[in-house]
Amino acid sequence: MNKIMAVSTGQISQQKDRNITIPLDSSRPFTQVFEPCKKNATIDRYFSFFAGMEADMLETSSYRTPSMHERGMLTMKNRITRKAILLGLALFMTVSAIGCGTQAVTTSTGAEAGKTEQSAAAKTEAPAAEKSEAAAPxxxxxxxxxxxxxxxxxxxxxxxxxxxxxxxxxxxxxxxxxxxxxxxxxxxxxxxxxxxxxxxxxxxxxxxxxxxxxxxxxxxxxxxxxxxxxxxxxxxxxxxxxxxxxxxxxxxxxSMGRQLVGYFYNKELFAKAGIKPAETWDEFMTNCEKLKTAGIVPLSLMTGENAWTTNLLLASIVGTSGDAGNAFMNKQFPASYETPEMIDGLKKIQAMLKNYTTSDALGGLYANAANNFMQGKTAMIANGPWMTPDFANPEKSLPGFDKMVGVSAYPGSGMFNSYExxxxxxxxxxxxxxxxxxxxxxxxxxxxxxxxxxxxGIFPLTDKVPISEELKQTNPLVAETASVGLKAKYNYMFFDVISQANVIDTFAKLYPELAFEKITAEEMVVKLTEAAARNKE
Amino acid sequence: MSTPAQTIDRPRTSPKKAGRISQPGVNPLVSMLKYAFILVILLISVGPFLWVFLSSFKSNLEILNSALALPARLKFSNYVMAFKIAPLAQFYGNSILIAVTGTLLNLTVLGMSGYVIARFEFKGKKTIMSLVSMALLIPGAALLLPLYLTVRNVGLYDNILGLILIYAGFGLPVSLYILSSYFLTIPKELEESAYLDGAGFLRTFLTIILPIAKPGFGTAGVLQFLLCWNEFQFALTLTTGLKNRTLPVALFYFKSQFASDYGAMFAATILVVIPSIIVYVLLQEQVVSGLAAGAVKG
Amino acid sequence: MALNTTKNIKWVIAFLVPTILLFLFMYAFSLIILFGSSFTDWTLGMKVSFTGLRNYLELFTDNEDFLKSVFNTVVWIGLQATVHVTIGVTVALILARREFYWKFVRTVYMIPNIISSAALGMMFLCFLNPDFGALNSIIRLAGQKDFSQNWLMDYKTSFFTVTMMWLPFAAVVTILVLAELAAIPESIFESARVDGATELGINLHISLPMLRNIIGTCAILAGTSMLQKLDMILMTTGGGPGNRTMNLPIFIYQNALKDNNFGLANAAGVTLILIGIVTVWIISRAFRMGHSNT
Incomplete structure (x- = not known):
C-alpha cells in the first residue's frame, strides 16, 4: 500500500486487459452482449458523445497541415484515446451485461443460462409490451x-x-x-x-x-x-x-397562475413609529430610519436560497424608476445588468442590508424572514398573498396577527404582475x-x-375567474392585493422570471459581499452580467 | 495475555477482566485536563442535538422567542404533523432494508478482498489499491449522471436493488481500508499453524480469521450502515416512487420554499436521527464483544 | 513474508473478483466520462464539442472562485488529517483505559457522525442562528445583552465556524483506533507497567507506534473526506459570504447543476482527484503504510 498512487496507464490497461475477455477490434460483441438487455438507446448516446469528441479531435488535427512529427504525435494520441475509449466502453458493457445477468438471476433463480437470458429479455421487453397494450382503449x-x-x-x-x-x-x-x-x-x-x-x-x-x-x-x-x-x-x-x-x-x-405581489406591513408598528406606507423610495428610506429610531427593525430581508424578499425590493426599485427601468424589469434575460437603475437599486439595498434589517438576514432563509415578520419583530416583508393563511395560523403568527397586517403597493406605485x-x-x-x-x-x-x-392566493390568468365576495370575507388581504394591484402605475416581473437561474444564485452569493462592503454596487452589476453571459446560446 | 491468575498476582491492576485502569498516583493536573477535555467533547457533541430535541416539543412561537427555555408542556403535535407531512413510516421500512442489505453486501465483498490484499503478494495488487483509493476521491456531483445512466442501463432504476449496489460501492474504499488494515494486525502465525494442521484456504479464512476480525467488521459495518442510512442525493436521483425512497429524502419534505414551521422540521429531524443512534448503540455492542475477543487473542 | 500466493491462486482471484466487479460497476464508466468530458465544452442542452485544455486554462487563469475553492479544500484537508485525527486518537487513548465513563462518551461522541450531514447542517444552521439560535442565546444569558453575531455569514467568523462543524467530531477515528488498541496484547502493557512506565509513556512509546497503520488510514479517510464535503456547507453558508467558505465539491456542484456547465465542473473534478492522489501519497509516505507491524 505504500506508493499507493503509482498509477500508470500501462498498469491500468494491463489490469483491465486481464479482466476483460471481449475482443476490442470488432463491434459485434457489443451488440451480442447487449441484445438481451435491449437498452441500447443510452449507450448509443454515449457512443455518439465520444464519437463526436473523436471527430472533433480529428478535425482539429487536420485543421492545419501538421508537420510529420506533429502528425505522428496526433495520430498516436488519437490511437491511444480511441483505444482507451473502446476499452472503457467494453468495460462498461461487460458491467452492464453482468448487471443484466444479476437481474435475471434475481427474477428466476436457478434457471439455466439460456433461460436466464431469455427471461432477462422478456423482462426488459415488458415495458414495450405494456405500451402496445396501452393503445387499446x-x-x-x-x-x-x-x-x-x-x-x-x-x-x-x-x-x-x-x-x-x-x-x-x-x-x-x-x-x-x-x-x-x-x-x-x-x-x-x-x-x-x-x-x-x-x-x-x-x-x-x-x-x-x-x-x-x-x-x-x-x-x-x-x-x-x-x-x-x-x-x-x-x-x-x-x-x-x-x-x-x-x-x-x-x-x-x-402558465398556471398570475402573481400579484406588493408588500405586507405591520399596522401597529407603523403606528408606533408614526408612519404610513411610503409613496416614494426616499420616503421609504426615511420611514425605515424612523422605525429604527423607534426601536423597531424595519425589514424582513434574507439573502439565502434565492434571496427572495430582498430581490423583490430590488426589482421594485428598478421597476418603478421610470420607463427604462420598468422596461428592464419586463424583458427576459437581460444581456447586461450594468444600468444606472440597477446600480441605484443595489445601493439602496446595500443600505437596507446594513442598517434596516435583522441580524439573521445575511444567509438567512425565507423561514427566518417570514418568522421575524409574523412574530412582530419586523415591520415589513415583501411577499405575495400565498403567505396570508399563515397570518391567521396561531402556530406561526402572533395571536390576532392577521388583523394587524396591511398590504401596499411599492413606493412609486409599483406592483409585481408576473405570470408563472x-x-x-x-x-x-x-x-x-x-x-x-x-x-x-x-x-x-x-x-x-x-x-x-x-x-x-394565486391570481387567475384572466378575468373569467372573478374574485368572489366570499373570498373578500374569508381572506381580505388577497382581495385587497387585487384592488391595490389594479391601481398600480407600474407593473413588472420577478427576477426569478427575467433572469437565468444562475444569475439568481449569483444575487444570493453577492448580497453578503455587498452588505460587508467587499464589493460596490457598480462591481456587483458587472458580476451579474458575467453570470448571465455564462448561459451560452 | 492477562489471565485471571496473573491479575490476582498483581494487586495494582484492576481485578476486572478488561482491566486497563489508570494507576494510582497519576498527576492530578493531567487528570484534570483529561476530564476537562472529555467534558468539552461531550458538550459539543450532544449540545446541538439536545437543543433540537428539546425544541421539537415546542411550538414555533416558543422556539423563536425563548430559545433556551424548556418546553412549556411536552407537545407531541409536531411529531404527529411530521408523520402527516411526509410518508415517514414507509421510508423507515425502505431505509432499514437498504441499509442492512447494503452493509452485508459491502462487508462480504470487501471482507474477502481485504483479506487477500492484506495477506498475499500478487501482481496488480498496487493497481487495485490505487484504483480503489481513487474511488474515494471522485466528487459525488460528478458521479451523479454516469451512475444514473449505468443504473438505468442495467434495469435497476427505481429499484431498491440498485440503491443497495450503489451504496455497497460507495463504501468500497473505506471498508477495504479498514478491513485490510485490520487483517494486517492479525499475526500470521495463526494461519500458518492452521495450514500446518491441514486446514484449507477457505476453512482458515472462515474459522480462524473471521472470528478474530470481528472488531474490524464491526467498525466497517457501522460506517457502512451510516452511509447507507444517511445518503440523500442518489436516493432521490435513482428512484422515482415512494416505495423505494429512503428516510433522508423525508427531511426535504419540511424544507420547501415558503415553509416556516421549525417545530415539525425539528421533529422530523429527530425521527430520522433516532433510529440511527439506536442502531449504532446496538451494533456497537457487537464491536465491544469484538474488542473483548481481540483482547484475548494476544 | 506473505503467505504462499501461487498455492492459493484460485482463491485469491475468487476473493478479488466481487470487489473488482463492484468497482467497475460503480466507477469505471464514471471515471471515463469524468476525464473525457473535462476536455470538452459540455453545457446542458447543447452539443458537446472537444476543446482540449480550455476548461483547465479557464479554471487556473481567471477563476477566482476556483482558486479559492482549491485553497480552502487544501487547508481543510490539512486540518482534518492533523488536528482532527489528533483529537480522535487522544480521545481513544483516554477511553482505552476504560474508566467508568468510557462507553457513554464513546456513544455520545459518535452522535454528530451518526446524523446525516443534511440533518446536521440543518441543526447547525438553527443552532447558530444569530437571532433565536442557542449559541447566541447562551452568550446573551451570560451577560452580553445585545449579542447577535452572525457566525456563518460574517467574514470574520465564517471560515472558523464552518471548520468547527466537523473538525472536533472525530469519533470515527476514535472507534477505529479503539478497535485496534484492543488488538494489542495486554501483556505488552503489563510488562511496561512492571518496568515502571507511566501511562503517558506507555501511550507515547508503545501504543502510538503500534497504531501507525490505523492512524495513517484515519488520516487518509479524514483528509479525503474533505473532498466530499458538500451537504454541510450547502445547507449552511452555500460557500459564502462571497467565496469565503467555498470548496471544490461546492464549486463542482454549482457549475454542474446551477450553471449547467458539466465540462468545466468535470475539469474541476479531475483537479480534485489529483489533489486527493497527492494527499493519499503524502500521508501513506508519512506513515509508511502497508507494512505489517509484526
Missing part, C-alpha cells in the same frame, strides 16, 4: 409527472385535490404517475440529470430555467397546435399569459403528449385557477 395511458408541491410546500393541498379529481374524472384514460421531489433544489437537480440523459418526464414545471433547457435540448413539445385545436381552453389561459413566456416565438409552456412560467410537455410520442395535454388542461383550466385563488 381500455388501458389508461401512463404519464410521468414530477412534483415539488409536496410536504410543507404552500400549494401541496391544492395539488393533491387536483390530482385526486383528475384521477376520478379521467382515470380510465390517463394515469398520472407522480414522482415526489421535495424542495425546489431536489426538483431542479433531478430534472437536470434527466435533461442530460434526454429522459424528461411527460409534464414538468418550467421554473428555475427548466423551460429553456427543455426547449434547447429539443425535448419540449410545441403547444401551438394543441391550443389552436381547443379555442375555449386557449381563452381560459388568455393571450397575455401565453405570450409572456414564448421561446423562439412558440408557446412551449402554459407554467407546465411543459416533454413526451416522446404523440400518445403520451395527448395524455399529458389532457392533464395540463385540467391543471391550468378555469377550475384549477379558481382553486389556486381560493386556497393559495
Amino acid at each position: 381500455k388501458e389508461p395511458v401512463k404519464i410521468t409527472y414530477p412534483s415539488y408541491r409536496v410536504g410543507v410546500q404552500v400549494s401541496s393541498q391544492t395539488e393533491r385535490t387536483l390530482l385526486k379529481e383528475f384521477a376520478e374524472k379521467f382515470g380510465s384514460e390517463v394515469e398520472v404517475v407522480v414522482e415526489e421531489l421535495p424542495s425546489d433544489t431536489a426538483y431542479t437537480d433531478k430534472l437536470k440529470i434527466l435533461v442530460a440523459s434526454n429522459e424528461l418526464p411527460d409534464l414538468i414545471d418550467g421554473k428555475n430555467g427548466m423551460l429553456d433547457l427543455a426547449v434547447k435540448s429539443g425535448q419540449a413539445v410545441d403547444l401551438t397546435d394543441y391550443l389552436n385545436a381547443d379555442p375555449e381552453y386557449k381563452a381560459e389561459i388568455g393571450d397575455a399569459a401565453l405570450n409572456a413566456n414564448l421561446r423562439n416565438g412558440k408557446p412551449y409552456a402554459v 412560467i407554467g407546465y411543459i410537455i416533454c413526451s416522446k410520442d404523440k400518445e403520451h403528449a395527448d395524455a399529458a395535454f389532457k392533464f395540463l388542461k385540467y391543471k391550468t383550466g378555469i377550475h384549477a385557477q379558481q382553486l389556486a385563488l381560493e386556497s393559495d
Whole structure:
C-alpha cells in the first residue's frame, strides 16, 4: 500500500486487459452482449458523445497541415484515446451485461443460462409490451409527472385535490404517475440529470430555467397546435399569459397562475413609529430610519436560497424608476445588468442590508424572514398573498396577527404582475403528449385557477375567474392585493422570471459581499452580467 | 495475555477482566485536563442535538422567542404533523432494508478482498489499491449522471436493488481500508499453524480469521450502515416512487420554499436521527464483544 | 513474508473478483466520462464539442472562485488529517483505559457522525442562528445583552465556524483506533507497567507506534473526506459570504447543476482527484503504510 498512487496507464490497461475477455477490434460483441438487455438507446448516446469528441479531435488535427512529427504525435494520441475509449466502453458493457445477468438471476433463480437470458429479455421487453397494450382503449395511458408541491410546500393541498379529481374524472384514460421531489433544489437537480440523459418526464414545471433547457435540448413539445385545436381552453389561459413566456416565438409552456405581489406591513408598528406606507423610495428610506429610531427593525430581508424578499425590493426599485427601468424589469434575460437603475437599486439595498434589517438576514432563509415578520419583530416583508393563511395560523403568527397586517403597493406605485412560467410537455410520442395535454388542461383550466385563488392566493390568468365576495370575507388581504394591484402605475416581473437561474444564485452569493462592503454596487452589476453571459446560446 | 491468575498476582491492576485502569498516583493536573477535555467533547457533541430535541416539543412561537427555555408542556403535535407531512413510516421500512442489505453486501465483498490484499503478494495488487483509493476521491456531483445512466442501463432504476449496489460501492474504499488494515494486525502465525494442521484456504479464512476480525467488521459495518442510512442525493436521483425512497429524502419534505414551521422540521429531524443512534448503540455492542475477543487473542 | 500466493491462486482471484466487479460497476464508466468530458465544452442542452485544455486554462487563469475553492479544500484537508485525527486518537487513548465513563462518551461522541450531514447542517444552521439560535442565546444569558453575531455569514467568523462543524467530531477515528488498541496484547502493557512506565509513556512509546497503520488510514479517510464535503456547507453558508467558505465539491456542484456547465465542473473534478492522489501519497509516505507491524 505504500506508493499507493503509482498509477500508470500501462498498469491500468494491463489490469483491465486481464479482466476483460471481449475482443476490442470488432463491434459485434457489443451488440451480442447487449441484445438481451435491449437498452441500447443510452449507450448509443454515449457512443455518439465520444464519437463526436473523436471527430472533433480529428478535425482539429487536420485543421492545419501538421508537420510529420506533429502528425505522428496526433495520430498516436488519437490511437491511444480511441483505444482507451473502446476499452472503457467494453468495460462498461461487460458491467452492464453482468448487471443484466444479476437481474435475471434475481427474477428466476436457478434457471439455466439460456433461460436466464431469455427471461432477462422478456423482462426488459415488458415495458414495450405494456405500451402496445396501452393503445387499446381500455388501458389508461401512463404519464410521468414530477412534483415539488409536496410536504410543507404552500400549494401541496391544492395539488393533491387536483390530482385526486383528475384521477376520478379521467382515470380510465390517463394515469398520472407522480414522482415526489421535495424542495425546489431536489426538483431542479433531478430534472437536470434527466435533461442530460434526454429522459424528461411527460409534464414538468418550467421554473428555475427548466423551460429553456427543455426547449434547447429539443425535448419540449410545441403547444401551438394543441391550443389552436381547443379555442375555449386557449381563452381560459388568455393571450397575455401565453405570450409572456414564448421561446423562439412558440408557446412551449402554459402558465398556471398570475402573481400579484406588493408588500405586507405591520399596522401597529407603523403606528408606533408614526408612519404610513411610503409613496416614494426616499420616503421609504426615511420611514425605515424612523422605525429604527423607534426601536423597531424595519425589514424582513434574507439573502439565502434565492434571496427572495430582498430581490423583490430590488426589482421594485428598478421597476418603478421610470420607463427604462420598468422596461428592464419586463424583458427576459437581460444581456447586461450594468444600468444606472440597477446600480441605484443595489445601493439602496446595500443600505437596507446594513442598517434596516435583522441580524439573521445575511444567509438567512425565507423561514427566518417570514418568522421575524409574523412574530412582530419586523415591520415589513415583501411577499405575495400565498403567505396570508399563515397570518391567521396561531402556530406561526402572533395571536390576532392577521388583523394587524396591511398590504401596499411599492413606493412609486409599483406592483409585481408576473405570470408563472407554467407546465411543459416533454413526451416522446404523440400518445403520451395527448395524455399529458389532457392533464395540463385540467391543471391550468378555469377550475384549477379558481382553486389556486381560493386556497393559495394565486391570481387567475384572466378575468373569467372573478374574485368572489366570499373570498373578500374569508381572506381580505388577497382581495385587497387585487384592488391595490389594479391601481398600480407600474407593473413588472420577478427576477426569478427575467433572469437565468444562475444569475439568481449569483444575487444570493453577492448580497453578503455587498452588505460587508467587499464589493460596490457598480462591481456587483458587472458580476451579474458575467453570470448571465455564462448561459451560452 | 492477562489471565485471571496473573491479575490476582498483581494487586495494582484492576481485578476486572478488561482491566486497563489508570494507576494510582497519576498527576492530578493531567487528570484534570483529561476530564476537562472529555467534558468539552461531550458538550459539543450532544449540545446541538439536545437543543433540537428539546425544541421539537415546542411550538414555533416558543422556539423563536425563548430559545433556551424548556418546553412549556411536552407537545407531541409536531411529531404527529411530521408523520402527516411526509410518508415517514414507509421510508423507515425502505431505509432499514437498504441499509442492512447494503452493509452485508459491502462487508462480504470487501471482507474477502481485504483479506487477500492484506495477506498475499500478487501482481496488480498496487493497481487495485490505487484504483480503489481513487474511488474515494471522485466528487459525488460528478458521479451523479454516469451512475444514473449505468443504473438505468442495467434495469435497476427505481429499484431498491440498485440503491443497495450503489451504496455497497460507495463504501468500497473505506471498508477495504479498514478491513485490510485490520487483517494486517492479525499475526500470521495463526494461519500458518492452521495450514500446518491441514486446514484449507477457505476453512482458515472462515474459522480462524473471521472470528478474530470481528472488531474490524464491526467498525466497517457501522460506517457502512451510516452511509447507507444517511445518503440523500442518489436516493432521490435513482428512484422515482415512494416505495423505494429512503428516510433522508423525508427531511426535504419540511424544507420547501415558503415553509416556516421549525417545530415539525425539528421533529422530523429527530425521527430520522433516532433510529440511527439506536442502531449504532446496538451494533456497537457487537464491536465491544469484538474488542473483548481481540483482547484475548494476544 | 506473505503467505504462499501461487498455492492459493484460485482463491485469491475468487476473493478479488466481487470487489473488482463492484468497482467497475460503480466507477469505471464514471471515471471515463469524468476525464473525457473535462476536455470538452459540455453545457446542458447543447452539443458537446472537444476543446482540449480550455476548461483547465479557464479554471487556473481567471477563476477566482476556483482558486479559492482549491485553497480552502487544501487547508481543510490539512486540518482534518492533523488536528482532527489528533483529537480522535487522544480521545481513544483516554477511553482505552476504560474508566467508568468510557462507553457513554464513546456513544455520545459518535452522535454528530451518526446524523446525516443534511440533518446536521440543518441543526447547525438553527443552532447558530444569530437571532433565536442557542449559541447566541447562551452568550446573551451570560451577560452580553445585545449579542447577535452572525457566525456563518460574517467574514470574520465564517471560515472558523464552518471548520468547527466537523473538525472536533472525530469519533470515527476514535472507534477505529479503539478497535485496534484492543488488538494489542495486554501483556505488552503489563510488562511496561512492571518496568515502571507511566501511562503517558506507555501511550507515547508503545501504543502510538503500534497504531501507525490505523492512524495513517484515519488520516487518509479524514483528509479525503474533505473532498466530499458538500451537504454541510450547502445547507449552511452555500460557500459564502462571497467565496469565503467555498470548496471544490461546492464549486463542482454549482457549475454542474446551477450553471449547467458539466465540462468545466468535470475539469474541476479531475483537479480534485489529483489533489486527493497527492494527499493519499503524502500521508501513506508519512506513515509508511502497508507494512505489517509484526
